[in-house]
Amino acid sequence: MALVVICGQPCSGKSTAALCLAEALRESESKLNVRVIDDAYFHLDCNQSYANMTAEKNLRGVLRSEVDRSVSKDNIIILDSLNSIKGYRYELWCLARAAGIRYCVLFCDVEETQCQKWNEQRREKGEAAYDNAIFEDLVRRFETPDKRNRWDSPLFELWPSKDGIQKSSAAILDAISYLTKKVDSKSRDVKILQPTIATQNTRFSEANSLYELDRATQEVINVIVEAQSQAIGGPVNGVSLGRDLPTLNISRSVGLPELRRLRRTFIKLTSQTSLSGPPPPADAESAKRMFVDYLNRELGTA
Numbered sequence: 238m239a240l241v242v243i244c245g246q247p248c249s250g251k252s253t254a255a256l257c258l259a260e261a262l263r264e265s266e267s268k269l270n271v272r273v274i275d276d277a278y279f280h281l282d283c284n285q286s287y288a289n290m291t292a293e294k295n296l297r298g299v300l301r302s303e304v305d306r307s308v309s310k311d312n313i314i315i316l317d318s319l320n321s322i323k324g325y326r327y328e329l330w331c332l333a334r335a336a337g338i339r340y341c342v343l344f345c346d347v348e349e350t351q352c353q354k355w356n357e358q359r360r361e362k363g364e365a366a367y368d369n370a371i372f373e374d375l376v377r378r379f380e381t382p383d384k385r386n387r388w389d390s391p392l393f394e395l396w397p398s399k400d401g402i403q404k405s406s407a408a409i410l411d412a413i414s415y416l417t418k419k420v421d422s423k424s425r426d427v428k429i430l431q432p433t434i435a436t437q438n439t440r441f442s443e444a445n446s447l448y449e450l451d452r453a454t455q456e457v458i459n460v461i462v463e464a465q466s467q468a469i470g471g472p473v474n475g476v477s478l479g480r481d482l483p484t485l486n487i488s489r490s491v492g493l494p495e496l497r498r499l500r501r502t503f504i505k506l507t508s509q510t511s512l513s514g515p516p517p518p519a520d521a522e523s524a525k526r527m528f529v530d531y532l533n534r535e536l537g538t539a
């Protein structure tokens with residue numbers, strides 16, 4: 238039915254907002270099947286989960302797989318995590334699209350100093366709090382959602398430090414209305430994602446989309462190999478793959494075997510998306526965008 242991505246800085250009220258929304262949704266329609274998936278699913282505390290890039294990537298991977306397994310036409314999945322990386326939100330949006338369900342982002346917009354205060358209060362109460370270095374690093378790397386991006390839209394903004402978090406908060410009410418609205422052919426304000434949305438008027442067959450994926454990712458690999466040969470082993474930063482596509486930022490020299498392995502993993506991951514619904518993104522542009530985001534996360538500094 239829907240995927241709700243909660244997004245916000247560390248200690249910005251995300252879990253409070255996720256529980257508030259889940260409760261309000263259950264109250265609005267008793268039959269609604271609502272499930273919150275959060276970082277605790279990984280059985281690590283916040284400092285372990287975000288201790289380093291590997292731990293963080295593992296957490297993201299586990300949560301993404303769990304979302305992929307769980308989303309369906311019959312439930313509402315609320316993903317309560319930082320979800321601070323734009324490319325990761327794009328991947329989540331792709332999962333929703335593959336499942337043919339609604340998607341939205343609920344953003345807890347809190348100033349960094351306030352998040353720090355709440356984190357400090359947690360520590361004083363003896364609750365699990367972020368270590369300062371981890372907190373600052375997460376804050377620095379946060380990529381604020383932008384409603385102009387498909388994967389950040391519709392965007393419901395909550396201001397927990399100004400307004401608190403209540404079932405009557407405008408953002409919670411708007412999200413509920415969006416998630417529960419009955420849709421007919423005339424509804425324009427509720428978007429149920431369709432697998433072919435990126436391709437607009439061209440419908441590729443599944444074999445075709447895998448071919449596109451294969452070709453697009455190979456093109457990206459070729460660009461990296463070429464850029465690395467020009468950089469003579471140095472980092473590959475800011476390499477463009479075309480207008481409207483993210484730039485490649487790879488912090489170290491990466492050999493062809495590792496690039497091939499990453500490409501295989503990415504293709505597997507993206508194709509598996511289609512098991513829960515219709516085919517994965519079929520156009521070359523989407524495939525390239527996803528692959529570059531994936532490589533930047535796996536090999537870059539982000």
Ligand SMILES: Nc1ncnc2c1ncn2[C@@H]1O[C@H](COP(=O)(O)OP(=O)(O)OP(=O)(O)O)[C@@H](O)[C@H]1O
Nearest residue numbers: 246247248249250251252253355359397398401402
């Ligand atoms: N509106 C608010 N007013 C006062 N305190 C708040 C408010 N919202 C959250 N807090 C406090 O901030 C702390 C963090 O809340 P919460 O756990 O919901 O944040 P979070 O963003 O999910 O944290 P994490 O990044 O660890 O997942 C809690 O200790 C809570 O008491």
